[in-house]
Amino acid sequence: MSWTSEFKPKVESTIHSWIERAGGEAGKLLRSLSNKAHQWWYFLDPPKIPPDNNLAERTLRLAVTKRKISGGSRSMERFQDTANLLTVIQTCRHQGRCVRRVF
Template identity: 55%
Template sequence: MQRAGNAFVDLIDDVFDNYRQFQHSNDFQQYTSWAKQFKSKLSHALNTWIPKASAFVLNLLSKLRTSMTAWWFFLDHPEVPPDNNLAERSLRLAVTKRKVSGGSRYN
């Protein structure tokens, strides 16, 4: 299943590379063309690896296939980033303060 993992990591790397290019160029037509091709590659990868997957991996891949529109929402809506780093960064100060103060203990 290492090969399956590598295949999906390559797909995810492709997503971030192309999203970064879109942010730089703002070429919506090129992005939508790429997104259409990507969806095809993703469907092909899922259909290739699901029959070969172990129970744990099968569960994950099946969820990716059935919830494809939710997981890959940004493909159809490039104004939405493919990650939630902004949300994580906005919480970072609160997490750091909690760690410095010894946690969120109740007395």
């Protein structure tokens, strides 16, 4: 039995018990949390989904570093070319493929 099977009902029942008592902004917050509760558990139910976006942030790091070093692109066309190339590079890295064999 995973910890989520016990934790989820406790959190949801606590929210529902407090909705009746809370007023004003606190009540609005609790109703919003209750309405969106299914979204909180999304990454817990199928454990293959990571609870953070670190992979996406690491993927962007190459582009950000390149932009800082080079000072950016002078034209929108050059910017798009660079973005396309960096997309291919990062996709190949993620798939464990060699970039030179793609071209």
